[in-house]
Amino acid sequence: MKTLLVGINAKYIHTNNAIRLLKVNASFEVSLKEFTIKDSNEKIIEEIKEFSPKYLGFSCYIWNIEQVKQILQEINLPDSTIILGGPEVSYDSEYLLKDYPVDYILKGEGEIIFDKLITSLNNGLDISPLTNISYKKNDTIINKPIVEIKDLNTLKQPYYLIEDINDLPNKIAYIETSRGCPYKCSYCLSSLEEKLRFFDMETVKKSILHLMENNVKTFKFLDRTFNANKKTLDLFDFIINNHYPNTVFQFEITGDILDPKIIEYLNEFAPKNLFRFEIGIQSTNEHTNSLVNRIQDKEKLFNNIILIQDQNVIDLHLDLIAGLPKENLESFKNTFNEVYQLNVKELQLGFLKMLRGTKIRNEYKIFDYTFNETAPYEITSNTDLSNDDLNDIHNTEKMLEIYHNRGFFKNVIFDITKAFNSPYDFFNALYAYYDENNLPTLRYQVFDLYINLINFLKINLEPSLYKKFYDLLKIEYLSLSKIKPKLFFHEKEDKKLKQDIYNILVDKTGKDINYFYKYGVLAIFDDYYYVFTYKNLSMKKYQVKRPL
Template identity: 30%
Template sequence: MADIVLTTLNARYGHTAFGLRYLQANLGELAERSVIMEFDLQKSPQEMASHIASVNPAIVGIGVYIWNSRLIADLIRQLRAQMAKALIVLGGPEVSYEISPELLELSDVVISGEADLEFAKLCRRRLGGRSLQEKTLHSQPPEPCDLALPYELYTDQDLAHRTLYVETSRGCPFSCEYCLSSVERSVRFFPLQPLLSSFKKLLDRGARHFKFADRTFNLNLPHCMEVLRFFLREYRPGLFLHCEMIPDRFPAELRALIQAFPPETLQFEIGIQTWNPEVARRIQRIQDNALIAENLHFLRQETGVYLHADLIAGLPGESLDSFAEGFDRLAALQPHEIQVGLLKRLRGTAIGRHDKEWAMHYQTTPPYGLLSNKLLTEGEMDKIRRFAHYWDSIYNSGNFVGAASLLWQEGSPFQRFMYFSEALYAEFQREHGIALDDLAAALYRHLTVASPHSPEIIGSRMARDYFHSGRPRPPSFLKEYANNMLHHTPTPSRPGLQRQARHFAAARLEK
């Protein structure tokens, strides 16, 4: 039995709910009366409610995010049916700035902002028999030095099979209007001594994959470099660090430190979003495009970093031609992944101020994606969405990184892949649920018609992709090209890092 249940729906099992662990770590004397129950989107609200009700809690704290908000209302209804007296408390980004009337009505209390300490105060009042007056509570951002760190709450199962989230700072100094991080402008840094001590304990327990939740990991260079030096000193085989970096902030001393890491140890997520200076200014994004290009070239050509770069389609004032030009510019720098995101009107962000001038039309329910604007029709946005999904399945995934590059050895990568994307949609009439071998066959047929390469070159490249993605048995149409692959060893991968393993294998083969 437990008096307090902390719960949420993660997007998939491999993710861990970082926020819930912070809440439990900061419950103080109430922590032993609490339990974390994580679910994923495969569970039904009825199943989740039954599991929660089985411990008969007095308080249920639920994390609400863009990917799970539609299911939370159903979960609360199921909880009410099974345990009417429990206090239902909501928190998280999806209820911190604008909350739907439905969720507000269904819940007992909503905490906006960082609830690490506020939730504990609420629990003490409730379990102490004191009444709760407010329906909504706003939590001021706590100072990191006042927080108990949650890292001991990661289980051995988490360490073995799931991504561990960590952080060295909170907040963002920038004002990009599409981003929720811009709402809280201050940046707060965690004291390094207790933080690094916690990281050391995780390493000693066997943790190897760390994903930093910092929005701007390299903002404070001395702080950033001390963390990186720690992991370099404590390097263990299999270590992998995933950090979100400011794209135009890689001075010489940081470059040298990055180069000191063994290859295939670091992943940098770098948001470009747009190469169009006018569009960037319009959304309050400040960046030096020339310096960004120089930094990306350095990272890709002179380090062993895995490079993931982001672009956003649909920003106010960016046409399809402008976006295509930006995509081609980024593709020429050869990041391992290019994530094409569609603009969303996230609750609390300032992007909505452009709605009238640029005729911005969004979905009214999560994920609040852009449907059309003054420069992009709904049909064009649909094409970009399909492009993004197929690009992710074929190139970002590493499944066909070698063969896919044959599509655009001459001409515009964006235009060539868009042509292929529309051909795929015409054939399958869907974006999801296409078997890998069917995608391979479609790519092979397209390349034999639309590229200047011979079937032998195309087939050999695709067979190599299959083999180095850890799939030594290619489909029948590729078997005649696979004989020369038999002396190679298939590429091993770690849980959650299959994409990276495929891209690294392809890169090693090119050297």
């Protein structure tokens, strides 16, 4: 029996763990094919048909379900049994069985049921005793209950496939230390899982070592609350003592329950940027959090974030969700402003998605939600946020992404926001300036971003404050590049002054003066002259104090 599992990933660097887990835990041979959402349906269908599978499975997620549905309508494989699995089909499967050429849907964890279903079908056995599946029988849809795997340590790990070895250095490795979540946030699919269960930590460590030995650089842990594991510190310590150069380990952390002693330990012993923490704050409105069954101690959360920031060892990413119940525009602005003041490296402003099967989707009428019927099911309004309100937040998010998250202004943008009524108001006003002047927000050069920001500040700040930020932006811009950049400013040409400054630097550094003429850029400020040099993809900064 030829069995093929297909993964359609969001990006090439992503790895589909799900199809690998089904393969290694099957008692029969399974072939895998991976694509990305940029691949055409024609290409995917052609490769599937060339394989001519008896059993064809698709791994379904929010980013690929619309493409999978298109492929199902186009593929025409009457001799193949088609199976869907994954979070996108586990909790709302009936419409797929009714409207698409699908034979079976695997629900929840698939490692055991996949093996049992294919074995039963191939041997003509009765499938009625099986759990975790939905299927159609005599025009009636049969929905069997989801039963979780009690002992995760009975599963084989997906990291040792020989055919993956050559690609490992170019891929993100996804690691599980647990499944399930101790929380029941009504917008999250993890809230539908019954129990929090753990993998053996020594097995996890062995997998990490194997992947590092095969040149994996980026590890992303799939645990919804990594620090719910009592062995959190043990794994952190293992990584600190065994990591390979230039590796990065990313974790989803629940910030208010993170033990400050763990943070202090990492601040003292972890190399800078070895760890990346993603902390979902979502909202600081307590009433809103209560309506989505979210428990959060803001004081502990913020104190822990400040402690993480203290030594700048851990790379920190925070998440917000716009559109949660009873959080109107003013409340969301307050959430945004409170969190932005923490001044983390990256703040992702996301929008509520009405995921199939979640409590908030099932109860959407309570808060009069409207949302897109196709994935990713983003909301368009609710009782407290109009479509215009959401567009206003989207506009702010675009500028936040460009001017904060991408790191082009990392040492100055936070201070600039303080010159406005609030961070939200700054980013929102900046978007309005872009819109009024038809400036591009998708295709641009860093040079253009600086010019646009400077022009915006010039018309919104009083002259002395504008001058202060203009000078800071000059330093930031020149510090950003590794090659001599195109300049947005032009110093008054004074050959004698330049020669005098370069001679001072020759005396200080012992370098030939031609080095500074060839590789240097002179920037003049009130108190100092700065010379930035760019050679061999390396920038160096020199400072000369101006005479009184």
